[in-house]
Amino acid sequence: MFSKWIKSWNQYWFVAKPLHGLVLFRIGVALILFAYYLKRLPYAEMIFSVESFDHRLGFIESLSIPLFSPAVAMFLVLFCLVTSLLFALGLWTRLSNIFLVVLVAYLGCVEGMYTIGGFNLLLISSFLLIFSDCGKYGSLDYWLWLKKGNKKKKKEIEKRKVGSYWVQRLIVVQLAIVYLACAFYKSQYAYGWYNGKFLRETLLDPYWGQLPLGVWMSQYHWVMAFAGTSVLLWEFFMSLFVLLPKFRNFAFISGVFFHAFILFTFNLTSLFSFTMFVHLILVLSPYDVARYCESFNSFLRKNGIGVKK
Amino acid sequence: MNRAIISFFIIGYILFTLQVSFFPGMGLKRIYFWPWTTWHMFQWNVSTAKKISVNGYTLEDQVVKVDLELLLGYIGGGHNPALVIYYKKLFTPLGEQNAFKNRFSEYLVRSYNKKVSSDKEKLKGLDLILWSWTKEPSNSFEDLKEELCHRWSD
Incomplete structure (x- = not known):
């Protein structure tokens, strides 16, 4: 009985699977972080240094985070941009991943981003990627390995296309917990969601809302009631759907629609929606993602732009 | 890495994430993994808002x-x-x-x-x-x- 349980556990977490999804995820996470800090680069002094608003207003002291001069703050943001690019390209992948996580954790703390769910998810996932094989394939590291005279070792090449699955699985479990926690939080104010009141208020809020699509939608009570109820129920079920193989495709498609809706109706930074988009890639079956990638690659090859076999 | 160590990490990670995601007063919709950010968030909610x-x-x-x-x-x-x-x-x-x-x-x-x-x-x-x-x-x-x-x- 016990050995059977161990066997199922090992099969659930430790079977080697294609890495294509994880590679796309790595690139997505790195590019989001790159874009995020590129936007902040001109304001590095105002956000991350001893000259920052937060420091002047006394927020930083209460959190006991060390702060540096504007020049050092600028250097840290630049260094973060370089490491995120290296991580996206997959050059010295694990090392760039470690540096990126340390920098993002520090800069996130200074900026107070630990209060933002999307950012935390990004940080956690990039931390978990340190333990993954995400740089083994689809990276400059892989390309350099091929250049070292491994092009003809077909067996070795096939081996590099698969890797440990537990990190991907754990990120998906994390995603399920996020959806469950969101639904649980909303369910405490369920009535406001069922009648659409909260959604309407948020869509019309001058800070969180006021985007044309949201303002237009908020005119219709039934749309608000329907959308509010759907959000609550969808989040509850999504925590299961992302884990159940039968519902993977549904979870992916509905997730993309849901987060695109948030992107176009809420005045949030696009960080949240894009973070969720890349996380949803991991919900799909790794074999399916590998198949899509291979077909896309062969399509590119046919048109003379892909990587030649 | 040894499977036993990874399994231990996975179980601990899931339990910790569940705990911090549903811990009352931490802002339920948020997730906190890093011990120091959890602590900072706690300070933020309890102290900073008052001060x-x-x-x-x-x-x-x-x-x-x-x-x-x-x-x-x-x-x-x-x-x-x-x-x-x-x-x-x-x-x-x-x-x-x-x-x-x-x-x-x-x-x-x-x-x-x-x-x-x-x-x-x-x-x-x-x-x-x-x-x-x-x-x-x-x-x-x-x-x-x-x-x-x-x-x-x-």
Whole structure:
């Protein structure tokens, strides 16, 4: 009985699977972080240094985070941009991943981003990627390995296309917990969601809302009631759907629609929606993602732009 | 890595994530993994919200800052991330308190529709005024507000 349980556990977490999804995820996470800090680069002094608003207003002291001069703050943001690019390209992948996580954790703390769910998810996932094989394939590291005279070792090449699955699985479990926690939080104010009141208020809020699509939608009570109820129920079920193989495709498609809706109706930074988009890639079956990638690659090859076999 | 060690990590990770995601008072919709950020968040919720004071104005006094929030929120709508953060820091603790939250959102929706027109050019340079204001704690909030409103009406 016990050995059977161990066997199922090992099969659930430790079977080697294609890495294509994880590679796309790595690139997505790195590019989001790159874009995020590129936007902040001109304001590095105002956000991350001893000259920052937060420091002047006394927020930083209460959190006991060390702060540096504007020049050092600028250097840290630049260094973060370089490491995120290296991580996206997959050059010295694990090392760039470690540096990126340390920098993002520090800069996130200074900026107070630990209060933002999307950012935390990004940080956690990039931390978990340190333990993954995400740089083994689809990276400059892989390309350099091929250049070292491994092009003809077909067996070795096939081996590099698969890797440990537990990190991907754990990120998906994390995603399920996020959806469950969101639904649980909303369910405490369920009535406001069922009648659409909260959604309407948020869509019309001058800070969180006021985007044309949201303002237009908020005119219709039934749309608000329907959308509010759907959000609550969808989040509850999504925590299961992302884990159940039968519902993977549904979870992916509905997730993309849901987060695109948030992107176009809420005045949030696009960080949240894009973070969720890349996380949803991991919900799909790794074999399916590998198949899509291979077909896309062969399509590119046919048109003379892909990587030649 | 050894499977036993990874299994131990996985179980611990899931339990910890569940605990911090559902721990009362931590902001249920948020997830916290890092022990220090969890601790910071705890401090933030418990201490900072109570202690928050800008140039001598306490949490309760900040209810008069609606106009400032309006302007900051407007500039913050995709322009200067530093201001967005500043705005969030200043007003998020207020948002946590329902008594303020309702008053704020109602007032804001009304005043936003009434006051905010379309000319974003008018708001250029406000970030620098605000930043210099934080450099000069001797300037009162009323002075700042006056300067902002003056610029707004130009």
